[in-house]
Amino acid sequence: MAETAPTLAQLPAELVLDIFAYLEPLDLASIALTCKILSTHSYDDRIWQPLINRNLPEPISEPAPLKTFRELFTAHHPYWFLAKRRLWFSDGEHQGKLVAARYEPKTGCIAAYTVAAQRGRHTLEFWEKDHEVIIHSFSPKIMLDLGKPVLKLDVDNVKTDDQPSNEPSDRAYAPPSRYSKEIMMETAAEAGLYSSFMLCRTLPKSAIHDGTAIWPPLRLPTPTHVRNDTSNGYQSSGHRPTRLNEVSEYHWRLRKWVEFNGRRATPRLMEIMSLRGGLPAALSMAGPYFAANLRSSASGGMGIKMPEDVTTFAALPNECFTPTPRKPWQGLWCGDYSGHGCEFLVVLQPDKKDERPLPSSTDWLKQWFRGGRRGSESSGSSYASAQEEIPTSAQSASEKTEGDSSTLPATAQHQVPVTTWAQQGQQIEPHSVLQGFTEMPYQRTVEEVTDYEDVPSGRLEAIKLTGDPNIPRGEYTFIAPDIGHAGFLRVADEDIFRGARVVRSAGHIAGRGFREDQYTPSQLIMVSHDRLAQFWEGFGHISYYQRVDLEALMKYTG
Incomplete structure (x- = not known):
């Protein structure tokens, strides 16, 4: 008589558990209804512990305050995604809110707390390149408001x-x-x-x-x-x-x-x-x-x-908050917004295929993004203003100002091509909200400089996760269309930013209530992978952005 193959219930327990480890929780629940033997196997905590830990940044070894991991999983099903995604941002009008969700083993609860920031000691200093430009210091302390869970x-x-019972x-x-x-x-x-x-x-x-x-x-x-x-x-x-x-x-x-x-x-x-x-x-x-x-x-x-x-x-996919060798600036950042205080933003470096069209409000800056530049072709230190490169009704394309220059570090090797404004298209007039942002009261030096050979490329965009009455949550705060050679302006030679690459960017501004929003020329100073600075040309100040240590934030205990 031919031998019959053993049924699933007849297999050794170790093999059954290995098979069950590939199943999802609802499948395990269905198997538990088939027979007593498989039901017993499906309750084994060696299956349920990994199902919980795959949702947690740090695995847990005990199911307390409950007796089994299966009970713990069931108690929080289907809410484990809250701890898995970690960071959550709201659609609250204008400001919004950023919260961090985590599983707390001591109490067995999933809790989310408001992410807050203190800007730290605030000092002002004048920029070495122009003494009318103010640099705001910024050393934020990031914390969780543990006293009031969201x-x-x-x-x-x-x-x-x-569910209502008296509604039509x-x-x-x-x-x-x-x-x-x-x-x-x-x-x-x-x-x-x-x-x-x-x-x-x-x-x-x-x-x-x-x-x-x-x-x-x-x-x-x-x-x-x-x-x-x-x-x-x-x-x-x-x-x-x-x-x-x-x-x-x-x-x-x-x-x-x-x-x-x-x-x-x-x-x-x-x-x-x-x-x-x-x-x-x-x-x-x-x-x-x-x-x-x-x-x-x-x-x-x-x-x-x-x-x-x-x-x-x-929430965003966790990879949006994870820097990589190709995307070293990607992650959660805290920015200094002066009177509005600290705000949180996500910095993204999308792949070329994932880039969305630039906002239509940046159309008048297309020539600025393409690298149109007037002035000397000599190699030397400079800092270029978009206002000099974009003629307005009050400033013709033939006007230019020059200043002192000094020698760049010997490490700079890539020569940036010069394109005169006359070789490019006709300028689109900016929106009226930019009045006052198209003429600079101070002298500029616009000279050709050389870039480093091995530089990053692609777009860098910063989107607010929390906002203010002018630029609310969910909106761009600045965009650098190309942080590679095409968007390069200079290598900083001033002490405070020495060696940092400076690229073309567009800062987002608007009236209160997000009225008449528009983009203004700005310069992104890439200090390090954990620190950026933005020169808001029209405002005449430089403000900082600091990367948030997400792992330290999630472990914050006060």
């Missing part, structure tokens, strides 16, 4: 079922499932202020068109996007997933609301009878918006109608 998912968080559009609301329900969180210290966490549903690429309200904007290389505009509190099936394959692992939402006397306000509007207690500030809704909604109250106090606050958070 998100906190405990192993025993309560899920809520907020009930059929449009997401059917109840573990993926559509919100999770109540204890994150607020203010009495009466509550928050909940909700998953997001991925928006199909076919549904994304020009003008579609999505987060984050397409200039940020997130694999998936979600809609961040709603008329129903993000409760419809278009916003909330009902199955695991609909869950976006690059997005989540935070809802905040107020309750009084143990009774929750209506989902759409909440009545707050007093401004005391810090609730407006806690909801990030203080200011003119608040004042516009003041009304008289029959009780003699002040009453306010205020909608719930729902914020969408997004």
Whole structure:
């Protein structure tokens, strides 16, 4: 009689565990329903520990506070992506928020904290090249606000079922499932202020068109996007997933609301009878918006109608924050924005095939980017101004100014070709917002210089993850179209930047409320792979950008 092949259940335990190690969690759950033997194998912690650790930057060896790794995995399923992606940035108006999410082994919770920065001691000095240009010192201290978590998912968080039962559009609301329900969180210290966490549903690429309200904007290389505009509190099936394959692992939402006397306000509007207690500030809704909604109250106090606050958070692939030999400047940075304080940005060095078209507002700078230059062809130290290379109605192409020059270091070897302005196209007049940025009051030296032989190439772009009322989160703050020979200006010979390459860039400026945004000529000083400086020509100052040590940030304990 022919021998029959052993069944899966008859294999040695070691082989079964090796096979199960290739399965995903839901597959293991399905196998557990087949028979007692396979069910026992599928519960083995040697399978579940790696499933948890693949989501964590540092592996854990104990499942505390729970008894098994399987219990721990199940308690936080499907939220492990929060710790895996680590950095999350929100669509909060203008400023936004950057948070760092991590798993905390001592408590078994997944928590996210606001990333904050102190600029450190601030000093001013005048630039050696021009004593009317101010250099702002910048030594930021990066930290986490551990006293007030933005998100906190405990192993025993309560899920809520907020599906409405009295709305005319009930059929449009997401059917109840573990993926559509919100999770109540204890994150607020203010009495009466509550928050909940909700998953997001991925928006199909076919549904994304020009003008579609999505987060984050397409200039940020997130694999998936979600809609961040709603008329129903993000409760419809278009916003909330009902199955695991609909869950976006690059997005989540935070809802905040107020309750009084143990009774929750209506989902759409909440009545707050007093401004005391810090609730407006806690909801990030203080200011003119608040004042516009003041009304008289029959009780003699002040009453306010205020909608719930729902914020969408997004993440970028971890490689966007990881420098490589080919992309040494890529990563998370902190920038000095003077009166606006410290802001966080991601510096990207996209591959040529992934580069998006430059913003149309940079069209008037095309000749500047191409390296058009007037003046001497001699080799020497110089610092060139875009304003000298771009004639305006107040400055003709035949005008030029010259100054002293000195010898470059002997290491510079690559000669940059000279192209006169007359050989290039006609200049496009800048937007009116740049008035005052097209004429410089000081003398410039524009001479041909030589570049290093082995230099990086390609585009470098800096995009704000947190913003300000002028340039909000999600917008470019500066772009250097080519940091190679084509964008080269000079090698710095002044003491403070000695040896640093200086390349052409465009700084993003706008009026308050992001009105009449435009790009202005600027110079990116590549001090090191961890430090950059930007010469904002029109403002007459140089400000710094410092790389954030992401590994140290994620381990921050105060």
